[in-house]
Amino acid sequence: MCITGSTNIPKDATWQMLTLVIILIIPSVVGTVTSILFFICGRNHKRLPVLVYLSSIFGIVRILLSIIQTIYYSNQLVSMNTTIGMLLKISIYGLIIYQTNVLCKKRMNAVAVDEQ
Secondary structure (H helix, E strand, O other): OOOOOHHHHHHHHHHHHHHHHHHHHHHHHHHHHHHHHHHHOOOOOOHHHHHHHHHHHHHHHHHHHHHHHHHHHOOOOOOHHHHHHHHHHHHHHHHHHHHHHHHHHHHHHHHHHHHO
16 A cells, blocks of 8 residues: 655654644743743843743643643543643643732832832
């Protein structure tokens, strides 16, 4: 049995893996590094909170797309365990956004008080 175009299968797989690396791994690594620099090292760059916000929002969008695909492609109803797990992940990203916002405000207030 002959499969036409079988030489293109490894190329397609390579592009799929490269796309997954770009879409999934790189934003997660950027979010992790910026979170460490912002929260633990205490650097006050204006770009760090923005990168934390963007990586968290990207994580929420990724989870929402996962929910949509799960609902669309599953033959059965989505289990309660899957739903709760996804909601917990979204709430963790929301907590990261909230903590970043609060820490930015605290640092801005500390600078304002220090200047006075």
